[in-house]
Amino acid sequence: MATLLNGSLYSGFYDCQSFLKKKHRTSWPNMCSFQRLSMAKFDWSSISHRVGGNLFTKKGINVFSPKITVPSFAPEFLDAIEDEYNGVIIDPESLPSSANAFVSALRASLSYWKSKGKKGVWLKILPEQADLVPIAIQEGFSYHHAERGYVMLTHWIPCEPCMxxxxxxxxxxxxGFVINDKREVLVVKEKCPCSCSGVWKFPTGYINKSEEIFSAAIREVKEETGVDTIFQQMVAFRHVHLVAFENSDILFVCMLEPLSSEITIDDKEIQDAKWMPLDEFVGQSFYVDDHMSRKVIDSTTSSSSSISSLKSRFLEPSVSGISSLRKFSSVKFNTSSSSGSNSSFNSSSPSGSPTRFPTKSVLMGSAGNLKQKTVSGPAGYVLEDVPHLSDYIPDLPIYPNPLQDNPAYSVVKQYFVHEDDTVPQKIVVHKTSPRGIHFRRAGPRQKVYFESDEVHACIVTCGGLCPGLNTVIREIVCGLYHMYGVKRVLGIDGGYRGFYAKNTVPLTPKVVNDIHKRGGTIIGTSRGGHDKSKIVDSIQDRGINQVFIIGGDGTQKGASVIFEEVRKRGLKVAVAGIPKTIDNDIPVIDKSFGFDSAVEEAQRAINAAHVEAESMENGIGLVKLMGRYCGFIAMYATLASRDVDCCLIPESPFYLEGTGGLFEYIEKRLKENGHMVIVIAEGAGQELLSEIIHSTTQQDASGNKLLQDVGLWLSQRIKDYFKQRKMVMNLKYIDPTYMIRAIPSNASDNVYCTLLAQSAVHGAMAGYTGFTVGLVNGRQTYIPFYRINEKQNKVVITDRMWARLLSSTNQPSFLSAKDVVEDKKEEGTSCPLLDDQIFSEDVSGNKKISHV
Structure with missing residues (x-):
């Protein structure tokens, strides 16, 4: 970008030494070439001020006198709101224009807030209120920071160190370190008056407000050279102090892969740009003294015998997921300006502040991750966008949606979804809530990126069975056929392995006509078998350009890897996921399909257990349900049944013996009712089993740890307990684990599966890729893969739903107060803050939000 005041842009990682060595301590007025005029000569009350593009007329404000008298009437308090950290934020729009009124209200307010135990006070003063600044300073306020449209003052009320x-x-x-397959690096010559003028360097610049580091590097390269790129990895960072306005400057170097080669320079900032052979770049005279450039190049070639290995080292993306974006290389620079030999990428506008540019959605991560895009405005939010084919394939043709000529849809008003429609992740907020996360609303777009005859789609199901699989398959086939006129759809037989190991199954509306009435999946499934190269080779060889992948969290991770390989090869292939698990452990979405059917089927087992238990003396019915890591099925089946006396899930640890233990509760319940029903999820109590049973490290083909049978173990422990106490007890153990997932989906799930399938079809036809579909707050959305894969959805035992269960069963929680506190700490998640909020910590490590 442009030159820094009294500094300059730097080549590659090349310093403008003249600025770093001077270590200026000159004040801003002395650094600027304007005549310093006495402010006393002006009548400021009649002057208009233009700030941030808005014209303000300065209000007439009486000159403040230190001997100002307090009015005899009771002063009004300043309008303010209290924050959740026991602080106060004064409303700048309501400040009195009169100095007398302001000082009176300020003193009264401070006295009142002190009596209420308030601590920090934030006072934002706008340009037209500038004469109030010295009044506030005299009342104990201090400068905090200033922007073009305001000055922020703060005051710490308690007589203790300010926090x-x-x-x-x-x-x-x-x-941006951009290298192509010819071992050429993208370099530019900046327009600046400093010593680095005329030197070939890498594109550099400042990040914009609310912009991700990765996308900023992509943007800078695009703006300066016109070359499109995608993020590969972070290769180095550098920290230098006392540079810009005596602040520190942090530079991040991003490895970028070029998607285009034609150069179009920005002649306002750049003299020239070109692709330079790497040998020539490292042969420049400045390179010898440029530590950053040498470390970046040398660290990536140190293990190679020749420079020809750079391409394979640089351009082989990682597929380790979102965590890979946060891993830096071992190259770290943390130096001060006194060294005089450290590199910098500092760049700013001539005024010394970064130039702002519109933010757009761009591909930035090795797993197809997108940056969080902040959408400004009165209803601002953070959009977690999904990839699009046009992100890496420029100039794709666009076609009108065939649905606009479909008589079934032409009568539906506003049928097409607007491109700017989004769905909030959370709909319950309060006044101090951070900025909300939104996702793209699913549905048909007016324009599509595939012609009907062009589409060759495939469908694959992976992992365990789930009610509704056949319904999803049916609706994808029928949706493509009837809505978009797509005739070529293949079913991949037997899961991921079927891409390269088995035959495909041609799917037509006639073939799938009544499959929704059956359980299982007509195209077969399996675990494991994920070989990304073989799978994408098969996709490419068969001419497939739309891939619909139905499966759980492991399958969606595999889909993310497939998408990344497709993107890397530059294929016009849309990859869409449909999340499937009866455990309901997929995050973000309201629920997964098949869950309602599984809960409904589980009622039959619970009812049978209840009949068995109440028909015998001291009868106990023990039912084990699915739920490896989460207990949603057990919890909802318990709530739906109302016959269950105790529900045990993985999220809520329990113990057997002693006061408050499970055995004590069972004995008490039998004495009261003469029978009881226990529901336990398969993943509950595994920590108790590991104490007495040798823990197994065996895993299934999907990498899931094989669990011990907690149902059999618990039933035996209960029998042993009552035998030792010489009490009569009759226990019946029922295990419907696989019964509840092998059934056809019920009516509710059939409708849900239809919506999911059609949303996936609409998204793929509209050119979106690398996404999964799901219901968020009752609306269909497109969710980036990384949000589905980053964690598992679990029952929150401090939530009201778990409290409802405890109220229904009357069981003890089996948790101490300390356990509940720890659980609350674990469930807390970070959210993006509003533009005027920042996080900080006090000396005790307590987090607090402050307004800036």
Whole structure:
């Protein structure tokens, strides 16, 4: 970008030494070439001020006198809101224009807030209120920071060290290291008056507000050279102090892979740009003294015998998921300006502040991750966008949606979804809530990126069975055929392995006509078998351009890897996921398909257990249900039944013996009712089994740890307990684990599966890829793979739903107060803050949000 005041842009990782060595301590007025005029000569009350594009007329404000008298009437308090950290935020729009009124209200308010035990006070003063600043300073306020449209003052009321956070003291820059398959690097010559002028360097610049580091590097390269790129990895970062306005400067160097080669320079900032052979770049004279450039190049070639290995090392993306984006290389620079030999990518506008550019959605991660895009405006939010084919395949043709001529849909008003429609992840908020996460709303678009005759789709089901699989298959086939006129759809036989090991099954509306009435999947399934190269080779060889992948969390991770390989090869292939698990452990979405059917079927087992238990003396019915890591099926089946006396799930640890233990509760319940029903999820109590049974490290083909049979173990322990106490007890153990997933889906799930399948079809036809579909707050959405794969959905035992269960069964929680507190700590998640909020910590490590 442009030159830094009294500094400059730097080549590659090349310093403008003149600026770093001077270590200026000159004040801003002395650094600028304007005449310093006495402010006393002006009548500011009649002057208009233009700030941030808005014209303000300065209000007439009386000159403040230190001997101002307090009015005899009771003063009004300043309008303010209290934050959740026992602080106060004053409303700048309601500040009095009169100095007398302001000081009176400020003193009264401070006295009141002190009596209420308030601590930090935040006072934002707008340009037209500038004469109020010295009044506030005299009343004990201090400067915190200033922007173009305001000055922020703060005041710490208690007589103790101030705990308010300081203003941010650094700026962040990015550099793009772009290398192509010819071992050429993308370099530019900046337009700047400093010593680095005329030197070939890497594209650099500052990140924009609310912009991700990765996408900033992509944007800078695009703006300066016109070359499209995608993020590969972070290769280095550098921290230098006392540079810009005596702040620190942090630079991140990103390895980028080019998607285009034609160069179009920005002649406002760049003299020239070109692809330079790497040998020529490292042969430049500045390279010898440029530590950053040498470390970046040398660290990536140190284990190679020749420079020809750079392409394979640089351009082989990682597929380790979102965590790979946060891993830096071992190259780290943390130096001060006194060294005089450290590299920098600092760049700013001539005024010393970064130039802002519109933010757009771009591919940035090795797993197809997208940056969080902040959508500004009165109803601002953070959009977690999904990839699009046009992100890496430029100039794709666009076609009108065939649905606009379909008589079945032409009568539906506003049938097409607007491109800007989004769905919030959370709909329950309060006034101090952070900025909300939104996802793209699913549905048909007016324009599509595939012609009907062009589409060759395939469907694959992976993992365990689930009610509704056949319904999803049916609706994808029928949706493609009837809505978009697609005739070629293949079923991949036997899961991921079927791509390269088995025959395919041609699917037509006639073939799938009544499969929704059956359980299982007509195209077969399996675990494991994920070989990304073989799978994408098969996709490419068969000419497939739409892939619909139905499966659980492991399958969706595999789908993410397939998408990344497709993107890497530059194939016009849309990869869409449909999440499937009866455990309901997939995050973000309201529920997974098949869950309602499984809960409904589980009622039959619970009813049988209840009949057995109440028909015998001290009868106990023990039912084991699915739920490896989460207890949603057990919890909802218990709530639906109302015949269950105790529900045990993985999220809520329990113990057997002693006061408050399970055995004590069973004995008490039998004495009261003469029978009881226990429901236990398969993953509950595994920690108790590991104490007495040799823990197994065996895994299934999907990598899931094989669990001990907690149902058999618990039934034997209960029998042993009552035998020792010489009490009569009759226990019946029922295990319907696989029965509840092998059934056809019920009416509710059939409708849900239809919506999911059609949403996936609409998304693929619209050119979206690398996404999964799901219901969020009752609306169909497109969700990026990484959000589905980053964690598992689990029962929150501090939530009201678990409290409802405890109220229904009257069982003890089996948790101490300490356990509940720890659980609350674990369930807390971080969310993006509003633009005027920052996180900080006090000396005790307690987090607090402060307004800036």
């Amino acid at each position: 308010l956070p300081d203003s941010p003291s650094h700026q962040i820059g990015v550099g």
